[in-house]
Amino acid sequence: MIPLKHVIIAEKLVKYYGNFMAVKGISFRVKEGEIYGFLGPNGAGKTTTVRMLCGLAKINGGRAFIYGYDVTREIKKVKKIIGVVPDISNLYMELSCFDNLMFCAEMYGVPRSERKEKVLELLEFFGLENKKNVKFKALSKGLRRRLTIAAALVHNPKLLFLDEPTIGLDVKSKRQIWKLIRELNKRGITIFLTTHNIYEAFKLCDRIAIINEGVIVAEGTPTELRTMVSGSKIIELQVHPPIREPQVFSRIPGIVKVSTRQGAIRIMVNDVITALEGIIKLLKESNREIVMLNLMGADAEEVFMKLIDRTKESKKYSAG
Numbered sequence: 001m002i003p004l005k006h007v008i009i010a011e012k013l014v015k016y017y018g019n020f021m022a023v024k025g026i027s028f029r030v031k032e033g034e035i036y037g038f039l040g041p042n043g044a045g046k047t048t049t050v051r052m053l054c055g056l057a058k059i060n061g062g063r064a065f066i067y068g069y070d071v072t073r074e075i076k077k078v079k080k081i082i083g084v085v086p087d088i089s090n091l092y093m094e095l096s097c098f099d100n101l102m103f104c105a106e107m108y109g110v111p112r113s114e115r116k117e118k119v120l121e122l123l124e125f126f127g128l129e130n131k132k133n134v135k136f137k138a139l140s141k142g143l144r145r146r147l148t149i150a151a152a153l154v155h156n157p158k159l160l161f162l163d164e165p166t167i168g169l170d171v172k173s174k175r176q177i178w179k180l181i182r183e184l185n186k187r188g189i190t191i192f193l194t195t196h197n198i199y200e201a202f203k204l205c206d207r208i209a210i211i212n213e214g215v216i217v218a219e220g221t222p223t224e225l226r227t228m229v230s231g232s233k234i235i236e237l238q239v240h241p242p243i244r245e246p247q248v249f250s251r252i253p254g255i256v257k258v259s260t261r262q263g264a265i266r267i268m269v270n271d272v273i274t275a276l277e278g279i280i281k282l283l284k285e286s287n288r289e290i291v292m293l294n295l296m297g298a299d300a301e302e303v304f305m306k307l308i309d310r311t312k313e314s315k316k317y318s319a320g
């Protein structure tokens with residue numbers, strides 16, 4: 001079997017801000033043609049990693065290769081083949097959509113004779129033809145995001161970095177951006193995206209690295225990540241009279257975690273029978289009836305929290 005080509009190889013990447021180690025020796029590989037997600041909470045090191053890979057921040061340890069080029073030594077070659085969409089737009093407020101893209105095309109060295117055609121093609125692809133002469137500052141948030149992505153594509157990059165592409169957008173605009181990302185991917189562009197939106201990562205990405213406090217705590221396809229915590233099941237429960245303090249359940253053996261969602265108590269368990277015995281005993285003692293009871297697998301959010309919690313646990317032991 002011919003191995004798939006890795007378009008990003010990161011080996012033990014480290015980033016310091018002063019004495020603070022923001023990225024702690026992470027390694028990962030991104031295959032050509034995939035949508036690879038970096039999923040993590042605020043401050044995890046997502047933006048820092050993107051900035052190192054794109055030559056915008058110095059790498060303090062380890063190495064990174066993009067299409068085989070060393071990011072530190074051959075950044076000019078790297079920049080020709082990557083597009084970068086930063087978390088905060090880099091476009092000019094006072095310029096029109098058309099002028100913003102033309103300017104980017106010039107910056108990226110697109111030959112003069114090809115610029116206009118490329119810009120018009122991008123405006124059409126991103127559904128912005130009728131906004132051609134509208135200033136960037138007059139666009140809605142969703143359209144601004146679309147134009148910012150378009151701007152990163154003027155030089156036909158093979159690999160696109162998207163830092164939190166849907167942050168702050170409403171549901172409809174988010175969906176439109178997801179559709180565009182999928183479409184770009186279908187056209188052959190490898191995508192590296194960061195997000196703290198678990199749903200987005202599990203829905204959109206072929207593979208996901210979960211990053212927390214500068215460390216990759218898990219990596220795999222959405223299905224693989226789910227099976228990593230497959231021992232866990234969720235019991236969803238509604239009782240009458242309602243329980244004001246659902247945390248009373250957390251003392252029962254077999255129960256990992258208790259939360260509430262949309263009026264129901266969600267109990268993560270690793271031993272269903274033991275947990276159910278304890279739950280029923282507690283309900284009997286307090287004269288409550290079961291109104292609804294569901295047993296299901298953990299959803300993306302629970303998988304994410306469990307994987308992050310697991311690393312905190314192992315850190316606790318290794319520190320001690």
Ligand SMILES: Nc1ncnc2c1ncn2[C@@H]1O[C@H](COP(=O)(O)OP(=O)(O)OP(=O)(O)O)[C@@H](O)[C@H]1O
Nearest residue numbers: 017020022040041042043044045046047048049196
């Ligand atoms: N320029 C900087 N100077 C000092 N510390 C920084 C700097 N940039 C980031 N940090 C710190 O490094 C860590 C990682 O930050 P980073 O912005 O990479 O996280 P992130 O995962 O992108 O978070 P977010 O979801 O908030 O965008 C954080 O603790 C942050 O406070």
Ligand SMILES: [Mg+2]
Nearest residue numbers: 046047048087
């Ligand atoms: Mg960030």
